[in-house]
Amino acid sequence: MRQVYLDHIAATPLDPQVLEAMLPFLREKFGNPQSLHSAGQEALQAIEEARSRVALLIGAGDSEVFFTASGSEANNFALKGIAAARRDKGNHIVLSAIEHQSVLHSAKSLEKSGFSTTLVPVDKTASVDPDAVRQAIRKETVLVSVILASSEVGTIEPLAEIARVCRAAGVPLHTDAVAAVGNIPVDVKELGVDALSLAADQFYGPKGSGALFVKKGLRILPIIDGGIQEGGRRAGTENVAGIVGMGKAAELARASLAERQNKMKALRDRLIDRFPQKVERVYLTGHRDQRLPHQASFCVEFIEGEGMLLSLDMKGISVSSGSACTSRALKASHVLLAMGIDHALAQGSLVFGLLESTGAEDIDYLLDVLPPIIDRLRKMSPLYTKFLEESQK
Amino acid sequence: MIYTDKVMDHFQNPRNVGVIKDADGVGQVGNPVCGDMMTFYVKVKDNRLADIKFQTFGCGAAIAVSSIVSEIAMGRTLEEAMQITNEIVAEQLGGLPKNKLHCSNLGADALHAAIEDYRKKQAAEKTSAPPKAEECSCPYCDGPVEGLEGACTSCHIELEECPHCHGLTKKGEEKCTQCGADLETV
Numbered sequence: 222m223r224q225v226y227l228d229h230i231a232a233t234p235l236d237p238q239v240l241e242a243m244l245p246f247l248r249e250k251f252g253n254p255q256s257l258h259s260a261g262q263e264a265l266q267a268i269e270e271a272r273s274r275v276a277l278l279i280g281a282g283d284s285e286v287f288f289t290a291s292g293s294e295a296n297n298f299a300l301k302g303i304a305a306a307r308r309d310k311g312n313h314i315v316l317s318a319i320e321h322q323s324v325l326h327s328a329k330s331l332e333k334s335g336f337s338t339t340l341v342p343v344d345k346t347a348s349v350d351p352d353a354v355r356q357a358i359r360k361e362t363v364l365v366s367v368i369l370a371s372s373e374v375g376t377i378e379p380l381a382e383i384a385r386v387c388r389a390a391g392v393p394l395h396t397d398a399v400a401a402v403g404n405i406p407v408d409v410k411e412l413g414v415d416a417l418s419l420a421a422d423q424f425y426g427p428k429g430s431g432a433l434f435v436k437k438g439l440r441i442l443p444i445i446d447g448g449i450q451e452g453g454r455r456a457g458t459e460n461v462a463g464i465v466g467m468g469k470a471a472e473l474a475r476a477s478l479a480e481r482q483n484k485m486k487a488l489r490d491r492l493i494d495r496f497p498q499k500v501e502r503v504y505l506t507g508h509r510d511q512r513l514p515h516q517a518s519f520c521v522e523f524i525e526g527e528g529m530l531l532s533l534d535m536k537g538i539s540v541s542s543g544s545a546c547t548s549r550a551l552k553a554s555h556v557l558l559a560m561g562i563d564h565a566l567a568q569g570s571l572v573f574g575l576l577e578s579t580g581a582e583d584i585d586y587l588l589d590v591l592p593p594i595i596d597r598l599r600k601m602s603p604l605y606t607k608f609l610e611e612s613q614k
Numbered sequence: 615m616i617y618t619d620k621v622m623d624h625f626q627n628p629r630n631v632g633v634i635k636d637a638d639g640v641g642q643v644g645n646p647v648c649g650d651m652m653t654f655y656v657k658v659k660d661n662r663l664a665d666i667k668f669q670t671f672g673c674g675a676a677i678a679v680s681s682i683v684s685e686i687a688m689g690r691t692l693e694e695a696m697q698i699t700n701e702i703v704a705e706q707l708g709g710l711p712k713n714k715l716h717c718s719n720l721g722a723d724a725l726h727a728a729i730e731d732y733r734k735k736q737a738a739e740k741t742s743a744p745p746k747a748e749e750c751s752c753p754y755c756d757g758p759v760e761g762l763e764g765a766c767t768s769c770h771i772e773l774e775e776c777p778h779c780h781g782l783t784k785k786g787e788e789k790c791t792q793c794g795a796d797l798e799t800v
Contacts, residue, residue: 525649525676545649546650546672547673564646601628601670602669604646
């Protein structure tokens with residue numbers, strides 16, 4: 222059966238060149254970077270090279286990049302580490318309503334130690350209004366965190382404008398750029414951010430490999446104590462192979478970003494334009510143009526996402542959904558709800574994330590297979606029956 | 615795969631999907647907010663479920679649950695059907711993921727709601743459609759009355775319809791014997 226993987230949001234395949242770069246560090250080059258002997262120094266040199274490559278991808282200085290074990294850890298580190306370092310300046314944090322759970326829950330955790338949080342709402346395209354951020358900032362605000370692009374709905378936020386607002390207020394700005402880095406050009410200086418999270422598994426690097434950019438001069442306290450690694454900011458023996466893989470993935474992304482983007486955009490638009498033509502009452506979620514080049518997401522009315530996901534899986538197509546039933550917590554995506562999409566429609570969420578290897582024939586295969594699946598599920602749906610009855614009246 | 619083969623079979627080939635237009639009972643549980651919604655339709659003949667149809671908005675588990683409930687209950691007596699539990703349903707499907715046990719496993723509840731709806735309708739029919747003779751009986755001697763106007767065929771008292779309660783009362787009385795309304799002012 223034809224296999225079409227369209228769940229970039231969950232994972233990307235490892236680029237073969239990345240795997241090649243990693244293998245020696247899983248085999249013969251097993252040294253600990255903190256050891257003084259040559260085996261250790263070889264590993265140290267490898268992670269420092271990787272640091273430079275990651276720094277180059279995002280326009281940062283080498284010493285501003287700290288490796289973590291995931292994007293979620295980078296987000297935890299940013300929120301908790303910066304808030305703790307600035308505790309004497311205040312106890313208030315500003316976030317957008319569509320942050321990743323690792324940002325929202327870090328803020329919740331900070332609330333237990335006396336911080337309070339303001340969530341800035343988004344409009345129906347999931348865009349954050351920089352002026353709303355300005356209004357949310359108080360004199361005791363110590364950090365603002367706004368996602369660069371949501372993988373769930375694809376919208377790219379006006380981060381540079383938000384950064385101007387934060388700079389004027391003298392409050393550092395962190396951005397969760399996990400879904401963006403490696404897929405669109407991201408430059409920390411151009412954006413004007415003070416901290417930025419990224420993860421290798423979103424750009425053909427290995428899982429378990431993330432990083433946090435922290436602008437020189439911004440204080441941050443470690444959340445994992447007990448070692449001198451990462452300049453004393455993140456204890457624990459380095460995941461050398463993972464870091465090397467991330468470095469290689471960053472190098473490859475930088476080289477092919479423009480080409481990657483254009484190709485993805487064309488395929489994404491093919492899907493965005495044709496899907497609603499083929500099936501009635503299907504709605505694009507997120508911003509039509511200000512969106513990730515590899516992301517297309519929709520809500521299909523009257524049915525629930527998991528049924529579509531399972532049916533597509535049986536046809537060899539892997540996708541994801543923000544419906545309650547597909548989440549382990551059985552809650553509909555907070556991003557969709559924050560955009561004002563009602564619960565029933567949010568249940569029909571489908572999220573497609575295209576890969577570099579995705580072809581037009583894959584999109585066409587999806588567009589052949591999906592309409593009959595939707596039709597079958599709608600015929601089973603009491604909501605669709607009700608809709609048909611009412612439209613006949 | 616997160617589901618058993620049995621669940622996937624019922625999800626892919628659900629039994630008894632549809633609507634019964636002249637159903638004897640209809641039951642609905644859940645709502646789209648929590649993710650799952652099921653509607654069951656039943657036809658009852660000689661105290662047995664002669665036909666069952668369902669519609670489900672929800673995940674794969676919810677669809678499979680509805681399907682197997684309809685299969686288990688088909689042809690059973692109402693009493694037997696009322697004994698089907700959500701636990702039995704999950705067991706018959708070879709188990710369900712833990713987090714789906716409570717939200718998606720509503721099939722038995724929906725079926726029971728349809729049966730209860732049928733029973734309620736039956737009971738309502740009995741009380742709202744009493745024998746005709748009783749409705750048109752003389753308020754004085756309980757004898758049968760033909761027509762709303764005229765005299766009781768048994769005790770020959772002249773009767774008229776109270777404009778207030780539409781019951782029969784003695785003609786010329788100041789107050790209705792049935793509802794006590796003042797007949798002269800009505």
